Amino acid sequence: MDIKKVLLLGGSGFVGTYIANRLSQRGIEVTVPTRRRERTKALIMQPGIEMPEANIRCEKTLTELMRGHDAVINLVGVLHSRDVVLPYSQDFAEAHVELPKKIIAACKASGVRRLVHMSALHADPKGPSEYLRSKGDGEALVMAAQGELDVTVFRPSVIFGLGDSFLSMFASILKKVPFFPLGFGHARFQPVWAADVADAFVDCLGDASTFGQAYELVGPKIYTLRELVDYTKELTGSTATIIPLSEGWAYLQAGLMWLAPQPMLSPDNLRSMEIDSVCEGSWNAPANWRPTALEAIAPTYIALNTPKGKLDSFRFRAGR
Numbered sequence: 001m002d003i004k005k006v007l008l009l010g011g012s013g014f015v016g017t018y019i020a021n022r023l024s025q026r027g028i029e030v031t032v033p034t035r036r037r038e039r040t041k042a043l044i045m046q047p048g049i050e051m052p053e054a055n056i057r058c059e060k061t062l063t064e065l066m067r068g069h070d071a072v073i074n075l076v077g078v079l080h081s082r083d084v085v086l087p088y089s090q091d092f093a094e095a096h097v098e099l100p101k102k103i104i105a106a107c108k109a110s111g112v113r114r115l116v117h118m119s120a121l122h123a124d125p126k127g128p129s130e131y132l133r134s135k136g137d138g139e140a141l142v143m144a145a146q147g148e149l150d151v152t153v154f155r156p157s158v159i160f161g162l163g164d165s166f167l168s169m170f171a172s173i174l175k176k177v178p179f180f181p182l183g184f185g186h187a188r189f190q191p192v193w194a195a196d197v198a199d200a201f202v203d204c205l206g207d208a209s210t211f212g213q214a215y216e217l218v219g220p221k222i223y224t225l226r227e228l229v230d231y232t233k234e235l236t237g238s239t240a241t242i243i244p245l246s247e248g249w250a251y252l253q254a255g256l257m258w259l260a261p262q263p264m265l266s267p268d269n270l271r272s273m274e275i276d277s278v279c280e281g282s283w284n285a286p287a288n289w290r291p292t293a294l295e296a297i298a299p300t301y302i303a304l305n306t307p308k309g310k311l312d313s314f315r316f317r318a319g320r
Contacts, residue, residue, distance in 0.1 A: 003070045015198065019202060023048075062103060073117075121156060121217075146211065152204050170229055171232050179240060179243055185225050196291050197217055217291075
């Protein structure tokens, strides 16, 4: 399957930037719809990347955007909602369920068969959180379209890398505070590097053996949240004291943070952490999956006061 042009939905976000860069480097044309073109200057400078301003929530707009493309990649997702509704709020429904429905319909209407979709590790319609339930329903819709479309789904654990909102968030806080209250420190993660995720998405595009498959994307090592915070503290040179919180206090902290204009944490995030974001035993990984160790990458962007860290930061912003 010869892929020459890709519509990348959610392409101006963290992982989207990595995927857009990879596609550009391989000489594949990329269309990245955006609501505010001026906010994505790093991508605009890349060869072969077009960034039209468009409302991708409109099915008709999606259909028009897809015409002339060979594949669609959907990365759109949200971590927070202002409402709490069972099984999930309208924010989660629109991003994780209704949008995939529209994407599938637009693919059929435009004649684009290839669809690659970003889900989440342990996405499940019966999961403990609104996030995981809505991701599970969206993934089910995409997988059900196999046959009429050529679909592949990826389910990553937490993703790290320059520009993330995970280790970078911890680093930013740890540099500023004398105390760091931490809830759910026992929760386990298997962090995966954004560049490895990007390679998996791009490598699968023309590979017919990946059609109808759902793959877990995890790193080579499992960590507790406390271990990740301690490691970030070490990288930043922070002297902050880590204070473990009980479950009740953790939910109170998350509830207060959820009220912020741009929340870093919500009670629903904690509910997601009730299931460890890891793969143990048998699991479905892409062929030749060789994930990069967190320790090989995190120092290059967490410790940005080092010469290499600053250089990596400049390269990321330049899309290199």
